[in-house]
Structures are given as C-alpha cells and as structure tokens.
Amino acid sequence: MNTYYAANLLVYAGIDIIACLALNLQFGVSGIVNFSFIVFQAVGAYAAAVLSMPPDTANGGFQHYIGGYSLTFPIPWIGGAVAGGLLAIPVGFVVLRKLRSDYQAIALLVLSVIANTVITNADKFLGGAAGIALVPPPLSERIDPNTESYQYLYVGITAVCVVLTLFLVNRIVNSPYGRSLRAMRERELAATAIGKNPVELKMTIFIVGGVIAGLSGAILVGFIQVWAPSVWLYPETIVLFAAIIVGGRGSNIGAILGALLVPVGFEEVTRFLNNDPAIANLGPPGLIPALQWVAIGLLIIGFLWFRPDGVHPEARRVFEGAPALED
C-alpha cells in the first residue's frame, strides 16, 4: 500500500461522502428524487476546470473550451460550488413547482441524459466527447503535485471539505428547518396545511444540494485533472442512490457509510478483481464492469425489499412534550 494508492482512495472516499451527503439531503431528508445529481457534480467540475485552466490556445490549442481564466485555488472550487447552485435554480424552477413527484424524477432523469448528449455533441463548448484534459491541480504553482506531501495536502483539503459539508448538512437536518423538510417528505399535503411552502423548501434544498454537488465535482476534477462526458453518464447517479439506500435514507451517518460501502467499496473490489488476470480475462470483454452494475441494481432492489431503512436507519425523532401514545 503506497502513498499514492492511499491518497487516491481517501480523496475518492471524501468526494463520494460529500456527494452522498448532498444527495441524502435532497433524496433522504426532503424526498426530492434528483436523478440528475451527477449533472450538478459535472457542472461544478467543468466550472472549476475552466476557471483554473489557461485559455484554450495554451498547450498548442489541442482542445477547445470556453473561458480559461487561470485563477488560483480556492476560487475555482468556489466557482464550481456556485455553478452547481446556479444550475439548480432554472432546473428546480421547471421541475419542482407543479409536477407530481414521480414526474419530477423522470424529468430529472431525462435532463441528465440530454445534458450529456448536448455536451458530447457541442465540441467547441467544453471539449465535446473528448472532454477537458490538463486541468491544473490546486496550488500546483507552489507545490509540485507529483510529490507525496502534495498527496497528503490534497487528502487534507478534501477532509476539510468533508467536515464543512457534514457540519452544514447536520445543522440543516437537526434544525427546525430539517423538521419541516421531513414533514414535507412524509406528507406534503399535511405540511402545506400547517403553513409550510413545499416549493420553497424544495427549491432551497435543491440549490444547497447543487452547491455541495458542484463542490464535490471541483474536488474531483482537481484530483484527476481530466473531465469528459463519459464520466458523468446518468447511471453514475444510480450508484449514489444505491449508496443512500444501503446506508439509510435520511441519516447522515448512513450516507457516509453508504458512500464507503457502495461507490468506494465497488471500485476497490473491481480493482482487486482486475488485478487477478484469471478473473479479469474471464468471459467476454466488459463482463466485470457489467456485472458490477448488475450487482448495484440487485443491491438497490434487495435493500428496498429486505431492509428499506438501510444499515444505519434514520433516527426516530420523538417530541418529548407529546403525550404518550397507548398502543
């Protein structure tokens, strides 16, 4: 186990935890089935990339993208988070206002597929299908990114972002505002009847989730230094949903557990399987990744059937002043 492997694992775990916390806030706590979650991560990544990169005439002009502002850390990351939040406004405005909740889900799913198609075909806008490469890692002008200490630094910055995100979502979930969100999730009509505005609540959480998703994308692109439509296809969102369902809908600890078990765990298992040539060459090409997706599907269906509350269920919140109910 060398430093690079450990750093890679930890940074990915951090990014998945941040993403799962945001999705848990939307899906687990508020009941918004955001099937285009990965788009918000992608927007954050693209925004952070073009903010930190030089104009596309650099490096011989082999790639094409808009912008290119060569800004220093942390501005690209903030920009990525802002971009995620900004995207949430028009999307939420169209999807969350009038539609029935299952239509909201399919509208967001369709958005995810279409956004990918558009970015893939618009090759002058954000690099098209080839995507963007040579994204400068944060602080690379001061510290050489190819050193062990830089890897530790990146893990450290990611960890700070994880703690900040966890603090933020915990504050939201445990506040009276979080109670309104849960009330809306459980019974929207009743929440409306006691004066909660579900559209306003959903819009706010959609934007907050978009900001956090954008941040997770910015951290990811700074680390892997490339970004392309093939890494944010709509099934990636299914993995995060699997993580939330496995971890426990509505529970932040559950979201963290889910992030460690599903995206991180599956990635490691596949790496392990691919390292063994006897297994990697088994069957037709693409068998192992395909089976990985089948396993994620089975995981979702299995958990929804046998343990819908996940491994760490949301705590039952009891109002202490309430009269005890006779069973």
Added chain:
Amino acid sequence: MDLFVAALGFGLVSMSVIAIAAVGFTMQFGITNMINLAYGEVMISSAYLAYYLNRAGISIWAGMVAGALFGAVFSFLLNRILYAPFLRKGTSHLGMVIVSLAVSAMIANLLIPIVGYYPRSYQEDPGGLIRLGGIALTRDQLIVIGVAIVLMLAIHALLAYTRLGKAMRATAANPTLARNCGIPTQRVIDAVWLITGALCGLAGVVAALNSDSFAIANGAAFLITILAAAVLGGAGQPYGAMLGAVLIGLITELSAAAWSPQYKEVVAFGILVLVMILRPQGLLAKRGALAAAG
C-alpha cells in the same frame, strides 16, 4: 423545400415508430400506475432478439412477431416477479421509479456481455422507393406505417368495444371500485402487461429497423422520445400518446432536416420541458403530470 417534404416522409415513419412505443408505455402507466423506466431496455432486448433471428436467416417480419412475443413475456414476468410484489408491499410511486431504473441498468448491463458494444443493423433489403408526390419511402417504411395504423386501430377497438378494454379503463379510473364491481383487476393488469409488452417489443424491432444501426445505448434515447410523446399527449392517455407521437415524430424530423440529426432527442426534450412548464397535464388529460391539489 424538397428537404422538408422528404423530412415529412421520414416524419411519417418516425411517428409510426413512436406511436407504437408510446401507446404501450402510456397504457402501462395509465392502467397499472407504474412508470416503467426499463421500457427502453425491453425494446432494445427485443431488437437484439430479432437481430439474431435475422442473422440466422429468418425474415425481419417474423423477427418482429418474435420480438413482440418476447417483449410480452419479458414485461409480464418483470411485473409478476418484481414490480407487483413491490407494489403489494406498499412501495411508493417514487420507490417504484427507483426500482424500475435499477432494473433498466441491470438489463442494459446484462446485455453487454451477450451482445457486445458494437452497433448492429439488420440484413434487410428495404425494397424499392415508392413515390407519393414529393415524398419517397421504401417498401419497408410503408409497411412500418401500415403496421402502426393497424395497431392503433386495434388498440382503439380494444379499448372502446371489448369487455377487456372496458375492464382496463375501469381499472385505470379506480382499481378499488373496479374490483368491487367484480372486475378481476389482477387478470386485467396481467393482460395489460402482456399487451403493452408486445407493443414494446414490436416497437423495439421497428425502431431498430428504422435506424441505420442500433446499440445498447439507444435504449435511453428511445425512452426519452417515448416519454416526450406520452407526456405531451397527457400521461396515461392512449389517444394522447398517439397525438403526441404524431407531433414529436414530425417536429423531430423537421428539426433534423433544418438543424442537425444529432439533436433529435434534444428537440424532444425541449418539447418535454415546454409541456412541463406550460401544460403539465398534457394536451388530452385533466390531471396528467400535475401534482395533487394543494
């Protein structure tokens, strides 16, 4: 101008393909209350079945029948084994959407090791061009249009004149009341999955025949066009889906002629967004996608 007349011809074929698929999808949703996101993947599975039959020397029309049978059995089993038990357990609509999305990802990925990544196309002589005014269509395209018209009339006859059709409409309107009136809703729903599954499978083969080549990734693209047509017409409304298919088929082909064929699904999506903003209930429905009052 000639380009647009030609696009009109393609539009006729396109709307036929979309109509077959969208009517099946919308009936599934309208009667069983289940948004089946695996629909596009069932279509693709049937298209591949017809491809292998076609490669073995069986004509594409027999492949179409086989695709329809396969789609019917596949959809029926999908409901019996997976969806119906979840619904009985009281899973919410949203939970069902997540289950069907998981199923969709599983089918697509189970197909990859079997059929591979390469795009496939049928070995089929499309027949000579037949000209009607400025519109030139191949024999196969005319047959596809004919099949769609016959199927739409058959669906209309089924819903309007048969006992099963009336039972379906009763089940769609109020399942509890229908059951209390002595309608065997369980059997009606089984019949719905068989019929819509057949439409789905047939639509898959027709859609694959209509495109130059197809691959697993096309399942999602099919689904978007179908959703656009179904939501435009008013989700759950078979006649609405027919109308939606006509409009989406025409508009996407005209836009492909005027702009770029790469953006067909984007145009369909644009229509979907406009409908969701301006008239979420769709053209022919009172409720449709609109949230419950309050």
